[in-house]
Amino acid sequence: MxxxxxxxxxxxxxxxxxxxxxxxxxGGMICERxxxxxxxxxxxxxxGAFAAMAGSYxxxxxxxxxxxxxxxxxxxxxxxxxxxxxxQGDPIVLGIALNLMALGLTGFLLPQIFGVxxxxxxxxxxxxxxxxIPGLSEIPWIGPAxxxxxxLGYLAFLLVPAIWLxxxxxxxxxxxxxxxxxxxxxESLGVSPTAYKYGAVIASGVLSGLAGTQLAxxxxxxxxxxxxxxxxxxxxxxxxxxxxxxxxxxxxxxLFAFAEGLGFRLQGNGLPVQITDALPFLVTLIALIAARxxxxxxxxxxxxx
Amino acid sequence: xxxxxxxxxxxxxxxxxxxxCGDSGDEAATTTAAPATTAAPTTTAAPTTTMAPExxxxxxxxxxxxLGVNNFLILGEVGTQRVAERRGGTWKTFESVDDSTxxxxxxxxxxxxxxxxxxxxxxxxxxxxxxxxxxxDQKFIIIDACPDEPAPNLHCGVFREHEGAFLLGVxxxxxxxxxxxxxxxxxxxxxxxxxxxxxxxxxxxxxxxIENSAVFIAGDNPFSDPAxxxxxxxxxxxxxPDHIFxxxxxxxxxxFEAAQEAGFLSYGVDVNECPSAPGYIVDNxxxxxxxVVEQLLDQVLDGTAGPVVSFxxxxxxxxxxxxQPGLADSQCVIADHPDIVExxxxxxxxxxxxxxxxxxxxxG
Numbered sequence: 001m002x003x004x005x006x007x008x009x010x011x012x013x014x015x016x017x018x019x020x021x022x023x024x025x026x027g028g029m030i031c032e033r034x035x036x037x038x039x040x041x042x043x044x045x046x047x048g049a050f051a052a053m054a055g056s057y058x059x060x061x062x063x064x065x066x067x068x069x070x071x072x073x074x075x076x077x078x079x080x081x082x083x084x085x086x087x088q089g090d091p092i093v094l095g096i097a098l099n100l101m102a103l104g105l106t107g108f109l110l111p112q113i114f115g116v117x118x119x120x121x122x123x124x125x126x127x128x129x130x131x132x133i134p135g136l137s138e139i140p141w142i143g144p145a146x147x148x149x150x151x152l153g154y155l156a157f158l159l160v161p162a163i164w165l166x167x168x169x170x171x172x173x174x175x176x177x178x179x180x181x182x183x184x185x186x187e188s189l190g191v192s193p194t195a196y197k198y199g200a201v202i203a204s205g206v207l208s209g210l211a212g213t214q215l216a217x218x219x220x221x222x223x224x225x226x227x228x229x230x231x232x233x234x235x236x237x238x239x240x241x242x243x244x245x246x247x248x249x250x251x252x253x254x255l256f257a258f259a260e261g262l263g264f265r266l267q268g269n270g271l272p273v274q275i276t277d278a279l280p281f282l283v284t285l286i287a288l289i290a291a292r293x294x295x296x297x298x299x300x301x302x303x304x305x
Numbered sequence: 306x307x308x309x310x311x312x313x314x315x316x317x318x319x320x321x322x323x324x325x326c327g328d329s330g331d332e333a334a335t336t337t338a339a340p341a342t343t344a345a346p347t348t349t350a351a352p353t354t355t356m357a358p359e360x361x362x363x364x365x366x367x368x369x370x371x372l373g374v375n376n377f378l379i380l381g382e383v384g385t386q387r388v389a390e391r392r393g394g395t396w397k398t399f400e401s402v403d404d405s406t407x408x409x410x411x412x413x414x415x416x417x418x419x420x421x422x423x424x425x426x427x428x429x430x431x432x433x434x435x436x437x438x439x440x441x442d443q444k445f446i447i448i449d450a451c452p453d454e455p456a457p458n459l460h461c462g463v464f465r466e467h468e469g470a471f472l473l474g475v476x477x478x479x480x481x482x483x484x485x486x487x488x489x490x491x492x493x494x495x496x497x498x499x500x501x502x503x504x505x506x507x508x509x510x511x512x513x514x515i516e517n518s519a520v521f522i523a524g525d526n527p528f529s530d531p532a533x534x535x536x537x538x539x540x541x542x543x544x545x546p547d548h549i550f551x552x553x554x555x556x557x558x559x560x561f562e563a564a565q566e567a568g569f570l571s572y573g574v575d576v577n578e579c580p581s582a583p584g585y586i587v588d589n590x591x592x593x594x595x596x597v598v599e600q601l602l603d604q605v606l607d608g609t610a611g612p613v614v615s616f617x618x619x620x621x622x623x624x625x626x627x628x629q630p631g632l633a634d635s636q637c638v639i640a641d642h643p644d645i646v647e648x649x650x651x652x653x654x655x656x657x658x659x660x661x662x663x664x665x666x667x668x669g
Contacts, residue, residue, distance in 0.1 A: 013536050016536065111371075117375055118529065119531065220532055220559055221562065224530075224531045224558060229525050229532070230525030268541055268544045270518075273493045273520070
């Protein structure tokens with residue numbers, strides 16, 4: 001039975017499912033560190049997916065798709081930043097409103113621009129090429145999963161240590177965390193909380209836009225209404241479960257993707273969908289309960305206090 | 306944190322919730338599919354011909370959404386138009402966009418008191434029930450849905466989807482080399498057994514040793530999560546099936562991408578989906594809406610219609626591309642297998658004359 005459950009294809013599937021979640025979660029994590037509760041990743045991801053598809057279709061170029069996807073994420077993040085930072089609105093209310101706006105707007109624009117409802121598939125949409133790393137991608141099991149990614153897949157992996165370095169080893173990261181933890185103290189030292197919060201929210205817009213781009217041009221080459229399908233919310237939970245620490249957020253994203261991929265396999269082996277569908281949530285619960293203390297200790301060690 | 310701003314945001318959010326809910330409702334009911342399908346005349350509305358041989362009839366078609374490129378809704382208009390023109394009468398189409406325009410359109414239609422008001426899809430089923438009971442002298446028909454206890458003046462046209470799915474299974478039974486088939490289905494509810502279970506039954510009628518497995522997309526957005534559907538299809542294909550039925554409405558695009566990557570063959574639903582992955586889709590379980598509207602209208606106008614009329618292969622209400630006139634241009638794989646088309650035709654004739662009985666998984 002385990003032969004059927006674990007194989008190289010499972011790892012590939014898990015990594016594919018993880019990349020969009022990880023990209024969005026890293027953005028949410030930066031916001032969390034800056035003291036902005038970010039739950040608009042779902043909408044940013046969907047808008048990013050739509051814009052990336054549109055850009056790629058109109059210019060027949062995946063490069064322009066990436067630019068469009070990021071732009072859409074940034075536009076929504078600016079609305080969020082203006083509302084929550086400049087006008088001090090409730091980030092939850094605003095986040096939900098932006099998520100719904102993205103769903104409604106992409107659903108409206110799809111028939112207006114492309115003349116279809118539901119799903120848009122076309123040969124003109126230029127998908128992101130996979131860039132296998134010679135040699136490494138031939139390692140059995142992990143090779144095809146890790147070293148045969150799109151450019152955004154590699155970026156997601158590299159961003160994890162990069163963001164850790166910036167957050168915990170640079171003055172920029174120190175100030176960002178200061179703004180999040182003690183805004184008054186930061187301000188008294190001449191650090192502008194507004195500027196840092198804007199920066200964090202825009203960074204999450206870029207990352208969620210990339211997450212949507214990966215979904216519409218990497219994992220798939222099409223756009224479907226509502227195709228983000230809850231991945232932005234999974235990212236929100238990954239930030240919480242990983243306590244806004246880059247490596248822990250990476251672990252949480254991997255855990256969710258693994259639970260989903262394993263769920264698909266178990267379904268193929270005859271387990272009812274009602275059980276496999278609950279698997280990611282069961283895994284989360286178990287992880288929360290069993291590893292809570294160890295997580296805390298680990299975090300204290302790695303963050304250097 | 307100002308109070309007016311908060312209220313404004315809340316109102317905005319609620320407004321969008323309303324719009325979004327309306328949207329997703331239609332989504333599930335009308336199963337939108339890929340573009341580029343057969344015959345889609347672009348005429349909208351406009352009453353025509355008043356030749357009036359004897360008693361001129363009038364018909365009004367109220368669509369739950371703009372016709373646009375929605376083939377399902379366009380075919381509803383085609384059927385209405387055909388009856389009006391054949392019998393010599395007038396017809397109109399009222400296109401709706403949301404619940405308030407749906408109500409306004411149905412009320413406007415009732416004011417004009419046509420012979421029959423034509424409604425389509427699950428989206429309008431509650432209004433059909435409500436307005437038919439409030440206006441007992443006005444005749445209504447509704448296609449692809451039915452309230453639990455329809456009023457005597459409301460006639461429902463429903464599909465026997467399992468007959469088309471059975472025919473797809475026959476194709477898979479002949480074509481499958483692995484002798485394993487599967488389905489990727491939106492939800493694990495009894496209704497969808499009409500697709501995946503009948504598909505398996507069809508394949509096993511050809512070769513009883515064929516193994517079947519069904520997996521379900523579920524999750525947050527089962528009808529429009531192509532990424533999830535794709536991974537699920539890839540994972541299913543890794544276990545052996547080489548013919549996989551895509552029963553995921555808006556999620557189908559992901560399954561067809563998986564077919565292209567993993568090299569299995571797939572089957573679509575409702576309309577001809579073959580052009581979205583030429584060479585990888587064998588055929589589709591079609592709903593021939595115009596034929597159903599036309600026949601049900603005739604029955605109602607002649608006073609012979611029952612409360613619920615089901616349409617299958619015999620009535621031309623469901624079908625497969627293999628038996629449609631447009632097969633050659635359909636881009637479906639089955640077009641390259643004329644021998645299997647003949648087999649399928651023989652089975653379809655058997656189902657029509659009753660020599661082959663397809664069980665309805667919903668009732669047995």
